[in-house]
Amino acid sequence: MAAIEVRDLTLTYRQGEPSVVQALAGVTLSVQAGEFVSVVGRSGTGKTTLLHAVGLLVRPTSGRVVLDGVDTTALSDHERASFRGGRIGFVLRRHGLLPALTVLENVMLPLRYAPIGTRRGRRARELLDLVGLAGHVDDRPDQLTVGQAQRAAIARALIKAPALVLADEPTADVDDETSDELLYLLQQLNRTSGVTLVVATDDPDVASCLDRVIRLRDGRVVSDQRLRVDRKRPG
Amino acid sequence: MEIFRNIAARRLRSTLTGGGVAAGILALTVTGALAEHFQAQFAGGVRYFSSNIQVADDAGGYAAVVSLGKIAAIQQVPGVAVALPSITVLARPGAAGPLLGLPDTIVYADPREHAYSTLRTAIAEGRQLRPDAQGEVVLGAGLAGKLGARVGDRLDLPVRPGNANPDFVSHPFIVVGIQRRTDTLPDATAQVGLLDAQLLLQESLPASFRDRVDPSSLASAITVYGKSGVDLDRLADRISASVPGVVATRPTDFVRSFDQSATFVAVAVGAALLGLLFGAVLVVGTMLAAVAERQPEIGLKIAFGARRWHIVAEYLFEAALLGLAGGLAGFVVGAGLAELLDLAGRGIGMDVFEVSGRLAELAVGLAVALGAGAGLVPAVRAARVDPDLALRLL
Numbered sequence: 001m002a003a004i005e006v007r008d009l010t011l012t013y014r015q016g017e018p019s020v021v022q023a024l025a026g027v028t029l030s031v032q033a034g035e036f037v038s039v040v041g042r043s044g045t046g047k048t049t050l051l052h053a054v055g056l057l058v059r060p061t062s063g064r065v066v067l068d069g070v071d072t073t074a075l076s077d078h079e080r081a082s083f084r085g086g087r088i089g090f091v092l093r094r095h096g097l098l099p100a101l102t103v104l105e106n107v108m109l110p111l112r113y114a115p116i117g118t119r120r121g122r123r124a125r126e127l128l129d130l131v132g133l134a135g136h137v138d139d140r141p142d143q144l145t146v147g148q149a150q151r152a153a154i155a156r157a158l159i160k161a162p163a164l165v166l167a168d169e170p171t172a173d174v175d176d177e178t179s180d181e182l183l184y185l186l187q188q189l190n191r192t193s194g195v196t197l198v199v200a201t202d203d204p205d206v207a208s209c210l211d212r213v214i215r216l217r218d219g220r221v222v223s224d225q226r227l228r229v230d231r232k233r234p235g
Numbered sequence: 236m237e238i239f240r241n242i243a244a245r246r247l248r249s250t251l252t253g254g255g256v257a258a259g260i261l262a263l264t265v266t267g268a269l270a271e272h273f274q275a276q277f278a279g280g281v282r283y284f285s286s287n288i289q290v291a292d293d294a295g296g297y298a299a300v301v302s303l304g305k306i307a308a309i310q311q312v313p314g315v316a317v318a319l320p321s322i323t324v325l326a327r328p329g330a331a332g333p334l335l336g337l338p339d340t341i342v343y344a345d346p347r348e349h350a351y352s353t354l355r356t357a358i359a360e361g362r363q364l365r366p367d368a369q370g371e372v373v374l375g376a377g378l379a380g381k382l383g384a385r386v387g388d389r390l391d392l393p394v395r396p397g398n399a400n401p402d403f404v405s406h407p408f409i410v411v412g413i414q415r416r417t418d419t420l421p422d423a424t425a426q427v428g429l430l431d432a433q434l435l436l437q438e439s440l441p442a443s444f445r446d447r448v449d450p451s452s453l454a455s456a457i458t459v460y461g462k463s464g465v466d467l468d469r470l471a472d473r474i475s476a477s478v479p480g481v482v483a484t485r486p487t488d489f490v491r492s493f494d495q496s497a498t499f500v501a502v503a504v505g506a507a508l509l510g511l512l513f514g515a516v517l518v519v520g521t522m523l524a525a526v527a528e529r530q531p532e533i534g535l536k537i538a539f540g541a542r543r544w545h546i547v548a549e550y551l552f553e554a555a556l557l558g559l560a561g562g563l564a565g566f567v568v569g570a571g572l573a574e575l576l577d578l579a580g581r582g583i584g585m586d587v588f589e590v591s592g593r594l595a596e597l598a599v600g601l602a603v604a605l606g607a608g609a610g611l612v613p614a615v616r617a618a619r620v621d622p623d624l625a626l627r628l629l
Binding site for chain 2: 077084085098105112113156
């Protein structure tokens with residue numbers, strides 16, 4: 001069973017009558033469980049929109065998004081929130097750590113919206129250890145480097161042990177060295193935990209480092225190429 | 236914790252908003268304390284005058300005087316339990332009376348009234364009057380404070396006004412007791428014995444009239460208590476109809492004539508509404524700004540599984556917290572201001588603020604409700620944030 005099954009997905013934004021923007025124009029793709037996939041394309045080609053549609057953050061205009069065999073098109077808003085909260089993790093372009101919270105609190109943030117029984121501070125500390133931030137649990141986001149903040153954001157995405165992580169340009173604002181570190185970290189997480197990872201990026205170098213490259217142009221899939229790359233530990 | 240830090244992070248805006256709420260609650264506390272004081276006063280009056288009938292002379296003119304000879308006739312009216320003389324004379328004639336509330340009075344109340352009256356008093360210092368007392372006075376707590384009198388002090392009553400007439404007479408009294416504060420009628424009284432009260436009543440009458448009356452036959456009014464289960468309004472009508480020369484006022488009419496508590500409540504509510512409206516506008520503005528500025532955060536929380544009601548609850552809680560902080564500050568400052576004004580005004584009879592526990596609950600409760608109420612629209616707006624668009628703002 002595919003982790004992600006997208007069929008004929010279209011999404012149109014209205015930008016004031018009568019102007020409309022077609023962000024996705026009939027996207028069809030399938031991602032198997034445990035794959036490490038990049039969605040690549042220039043800015044404005046629909047990468048973020050595709051991730052948001054797969055992440056159930058926006059309802060498509062038409063088409064279907066099937067996740068782990070569940071057709072999400074028919075789900076209510078409440079069911080979509082439950083599905084999203086329980087099975088999908090997000091890493092965003094800018095880390096999106098809340099400035100009012102410590103690093104540990106930021107990592108635990110998704111647990112706030114989970115059933116009481118699943119609140120696990122211990123797992124948050126383990127994840128911070130895993131991403132190399134064990135010494136920064138009580139720091140505020142503004143005390144971290146951009147790379148450290150992005151690693152904290154990766155830990156946050158994993159806190160509920162999701163089956164799917166969607167990363168929207170996670171290396172956009174970092175230098176090459178940090179970019180390599182982050183990609184290595186994501187790859188290790190993919191390899192060790194089997195989480196399905198979809199990374200949107202406009203950087204061809206980043207895309208070429210992943211197992212599979214899905215190229216978008218004008219809201220359409222123009223190529224779908226499978227690779228197998230094992231990254232070496234940076235440095 | 237996040238909400239506390241968010242409020243702290245936007246210190247100036249939070250302080251201004253909390254200050255707005257505080258200003259409203261301060262106004263509510265001060266006017267509310269005023270209303271509480273007078274409500275307590277009126278409540279005592281209402282309780283007392285609802286339980287008996289006040290009978291006066293029907294002659295008009297100096298109708299503040301009634302002959303004690305009428306008591307026997309009133310006592311014969313079916314339904315009357317007891318008819319007792321009562322005397323009231325101004326304690327500080329010529330002095331500017333209080334702007335609102337009760338004037339200071341010298342009173343005589345028959346000791347038998349204790350068995351019937353609903354208004355209970357107790358001695359805080361000294362002792363009660365002896366039945367045959369002369370030259371002794373028991374002061375209410377409020378009047379004692381105003382006169383600076385203590386047990387054992389000598390006091391001239393009535394208090395001589397600055398512009399006293401040449402024939403003004405006062406008499407020396409020894410303060411033998413001070414009553415416990417009741418926050419109502421007895422606080423503004425000086426209780427004296429019957430003979431002293433009759434003398435003072437006679438001397439308060441115009442010269443042309445006072446020499447023609449026998450002070451021992453005088454009272455200001457006759458206070459009538461009915462037997463158990465008797466309708467006092469109807470009994471008052473029966474007294475007026477069957478005893479010549481007197482008029483008995485129905486208790487319900489009497490109470491209506493002096494009870495201004497509704498006015499005070501209206502003033503307090505009006506001030507509170509104005510103040511709270513001001514605070515509410517500030518809270519709405521602050522929370523709308525917070526929602527606009529934190530859209531990416533909201534999108535992020537929705538992405539992590541927050542339901543709409545989670546977002547509503549977080550913003551409502553933050554708004555309520557602003558209300559609580561402002562409310563507590565406003566109440567503390569308002570209560571302190573009321574206390575200071577009381578201290579300053581005590582000497583001139585302006586001890587008029589009563590900060591009660593009920594007022595504290597009302598002020599803080601209203602502030603929290605105001606915060607939450609004013610935060611409702613911004614909270615709902617926050618919950619409607621489109622995560623797809625909001626996350627692009629990161």
